[in-house]
Amino acid sequence: MDNKRSGELSIHDVVQLIAPGTPIREGLDNVLRANTGGLIVIGYNEKVKAIVDGGFEINCSFSPSFLYELAKMDGAIILNETGNKILIANAQLAPDTDIASTETGMRHRTAERVAKQTKALVIAISQRRNVITLYQGNFRYALKDIAVILTKANQAIQTLEKYKSVLEQSITNLSILEFEDSVTYNDFLLVLHRFEMVLKIKNELLGFLYELGTEGRLIRLQMNEILTELEEEMMLIMKDYAFNRDVKPNEVLQRMQTMTSSGTIDDIVLLRLLGYLGYVHLDEYRNPCGYRILNKIPRLPAVIIENLINNFGNLTNILNATVEDLDDVEGIGEIRANKIKEGFKLIRERLYTDRHL
Numbered sequence: 001m002d003n004k005r006s007g008e009l010s011i012h013d014v015v016q017l018i019a020p021g022t023p024i025r026e027g028l029d030n031v032l033r034a035n036t037g038g039l040i041v042i043g044y045n046e047k048v049k050a051i052v053d054g055g056f057e058i059n060c061s062f063s064p065s066f067l068y069e070l071a072k073m074d075g076a077i078i079l080n081e082t083g084n085k086i087l088i089a090n091a092q093l094a095p096d097t098d099i100a101s102t103e104t105g106m107r108h109r110t111a112e113r114v115a116k117q118t119k120a121l122v123i124a125i126s127q128r129r130n131v132i133t134l135y136q137g138n139f140r141y142a143l144k145d146i147a148v149i150l151t152k153a154n155q156a157i158q159t160l161e162k163y164k165s166v167l168e169q170s171i172t173n174l175s176i177l178e179f180e181d182s183v184t185y186n187d188f189l190l191v192l193h194r195f196e197m198v199l200k201i202k203n204e205l206l207g208f209l210y211e212l213g214t215e216g217r218l219i220r221l222q223m224n225e226i227l228t229e230l231e232e233e234m235m236l237i238m239k240d241y242a243f244n245r246d247v248k249p250n251e252v253l254q255r256m257q258t259m260t261s262s263g264t265i266d267d268i269v270l271l272r273l274l275g276y277l278g279y280v281h282l283d284e285y286r287n288p289c290g291y292r293i294l295n296k297i298p299r300l301p302a303v304i305i306e307n308l309i310n311n312f313g314n315l316t317n318i319l320n321a322t323v324e325d326l327d328d329v330e331g332i333g334e335i336r337a338n339k340i341k342e343g344f345k346l347i348r349e350r351l352y353t354d355r356h357l
């Protein structure tokens with residue numbers, strides 16, 4: 001059964017619900033600082049109802065200061081499923097004691113058992129150990145200090161920058177090979193594998209950002225600044241080397257990102273994503289369509305790029321075309337044809353300089 005139908009929150013929902021900047025997190029942090037300890041259940045389903053004993057019905061909107069005040073009392077506080085209402089305070093919870101628990105204190109044992117028995121999200125705030133622990137089903141997670149996550153996220157940003165520069169170097173090499181008409185399948189697969197490393201770090205960063213909530217704003221900005229243009233360039237590479245035009249680069253990117261979270265991607269899988277279903281000899285030459293290089297020519301509209309590729313079939317033919325040949329393409333006059341030729345020359349010069357940097 002999926003999480004939504006069972007009323008169970010997904011791990012991402014949970015982390016977002018209690019991320020810094022949210023009212024619940026503010027309330028939890030207040031209770032932690034006040035050293036009263038707390039036991040909070042989010043979700044009042046039938047299974048929770050069956051194990052609640054006593055307590056006061058509160059039924060008011062959630063506010064961080066109410067949570068803090070109510071936590072001064074013994075027992076558990078019960079919120080509704082979305083966490084925006086406080087339903088009951090001072091409740092005794094009586095979960096099945098046959099359910100195994102690895103915790104020692106009563107608050108934490110109760111939290112673990114209630115979570116396993118009811119599937120609701122249960123939060124224990126320890127009075128003695130200054131830690132907030134989340135339980136849901138068999139999932140247990142001790143919230144990390146924001147400073148620790150921020151340090152890890154900053155390290156990930158530095159790693160992302162390093163991987164980006166390695167990737168850019170291989171994109172430069174690919175461009176040179178494209179101008180020299182000597183790209184093999186291996187060459188563009190190497191670029192995709194380097195991109196895979198970038199996506200791995202991106203995934204790691206996204207995990208940190210979920211936990212950081214509003215505290216992760218700057219990290220998110222940095223990540224987007226590093227990745228936006230790079231991802232666009234990578235999608236153009238995918239478009240250039242896809243088996244046919246049915247392949248959607250943004251979908252390939254999404255699928256690569258999902259796959260990188262569970263391991264590395266084989267050449268064959270990458271080729272499948274790009275639409276190659278039959279056997280491919282990796283040392284064979286493969287001519288790109290030319291979308292990426294043509295996009296580097298200033299003020300060349302997308303429709304003209306399409307016309308060029310439709311007319312000439314691939315980048316090598318476009319590079320070898322004379323001004324007169326280019327002039328014959330719909331939408332291209334003599335001036336634009338000269339600009340395209342000039343554009344290619346400038347790109348090529350810049351590439352050779354970059355290669356020697």
Ligand SMILES: Nc1ncnc2c1ncn2[C@@H]1O[C@H](COP(=O)(O)OP(=O)(O)OP(=O)(O)O)[C@@H](O)[C@H]1O
Nearest residue numbers: 037074075076092093105106107108110126127128
């Ligand atoms: N079954 C329960 N239902 C509701 N509240 C409970 C239950 N068990 C424990 N508590 C609450 O937890 C409080 C502390 O219990 P205990 O010291 O045994 O827990 P603990 O897990 O060691 O937590 P801490 O680290 O905060 O001391 C109790 O005073 C009570 O308010």
